[in-house]
Amino acid sequence: MRMSKGVEWAVHTLINLSLLDSDRARVGQLAAAHELPEAYLTKQLQHLVRAGLLVSTAGPQGGYSLARPVEEITLRDVVEAIEGPAPVFHCAEIRRCGRIGEFMPPSDGPCAVKVAMHRAETAWRDALGAESLGRIRTELYGKPGVTEVIRAAFLF
Amino acid sequence: MRMSKGVEWAVHTLINLSLLDSDRARVGQLAAAHELPEAYLTKQLQHLVRAGLLVSTAGPQGGYSLARPVEEITLRDVVEAIEGPAPVFHCAEIRRCGRIGEFMPPSDGPCAVKVAMHRAETAWRDALGAESLGRIRTELYGKPGVTEVIRAAFLF
């Protein structure tokens, strides 16, 4: 069970976008910032657009821009945009299969295993929702003068 | 990002073991209880043995038995036994790559994205650790007379 690496790419890309003076950047620039494969990064950014975190503009001078400030974006938004909203634990309802499934009276209500798993997963999602990209940006690039370095890295 | 189906198998199998009058059962019985592929279930049970949740006995009258009562086993134990202890989010340290990695002064300390992700993941693991198999068993098979039905399903 591993989280897609696209999540890490998306987090850094969103933070980078928030640091630029122009509010828009091309995929090529965003990919070069961290040496990421351009075509595949595009795929991840499309997920962010569909999730309403980014806005894409076609044509020359086009590119991607933030749909809202990073302070209002959480890790949960990014994870669910990239990974999708489906729960991590997928209950196959094996309690209804095999000899026990045949012997047991037909049970109503959801599987207790699924319920417990979802409870834990909700705690995880809530914790992700408490982590804003704004705070992460501060810890990553909060030192004075760093913003100018980032902006310089985008001039090419 | 999906959790292995072996986790669901392991949870049900552990609970079934706790309901039997004899404290030991063969893989064939445990697999037939929920119509699971016997060979692959063996692989999952081996993980549980290595994690100290099960004890395996070779030879005739051998089989698997619980290493401790299900009340003292949590979903966290099972998930970490099957999935391994590795964190779900694997930081590739892309902050050090590409143009930003070259322009930035070498940063000390761990990546802020990784730290935030692990904080959320800890909340998830803690929540898993609060779900005991004993309570799940009660919700699954707590009704009177159900234990006898389960035991009957194992007689063959």
Add this chain to the structure above:
DNA sequence: GGCTTACTACTCGGATACTGCTTGTCCGAGTTCAGGGGG
């Protein structure tokens, strides 16, 4: 009768496919802007 040996039933662990998801690439279609040509 007691001890040893052989057999049987079972688990263990590795080797080996198969499958589906993740990762990565490519290209045609659509969109927007700029620049040039014609009125």
Add this chain to the structure above:
DNA sequence: CCCCCTGAACTCGGACAAGCAGTATCCGAGTAGTAAGCC
């Protein structure tokens, strides 16, 4: 000077290939218990 047309730059979306982890199976090795054989 203004409008329209064309081309360039860019994103979008799907199709497609490669790699890898999860899924599943099989078989030889090892082990424990039992039964038979030997002293």
